[in-house]
Amino acid sequence: MDSNTAGVNTHDWVTVDTVICTGNLGIAIKVAGALAALVAVYIIGYVTGYYVHKC
Template sequence: MDSEGASSVQYDRWNEDNINLNVEASQSTVMRLYNRVCVGSTGMAVKVAGALAALVSIYIIGYVTGYYVHRC
């Protein structure tokens, strides 16, 4: 057995220098916009504002509907 030959095998395919970790450059515009608006503290603010807008719109729809139903 030749143990010296087995230990001299090079794995160029797994070389860390050849790995492209630049994920930001390969993302589409939609994904970059999603990451900016929907993730992190900005995303939390957008979600809170959206929930508040939904509640206010439901309140207004209910108020107008109740007004016309009970207008007698």
């Protein structure tokens, strides 16, 4: 395998990573991920509390 071709794939991933993790798009993705995690924890807590306090 030629070392130049291996570097192209790495460069592509670095570019994608830079676009996704920075700027307005990156902020939107981070906010959406945090909101999804918060909702998931809330639902898990709600269901757990329901079954714990069911009696």
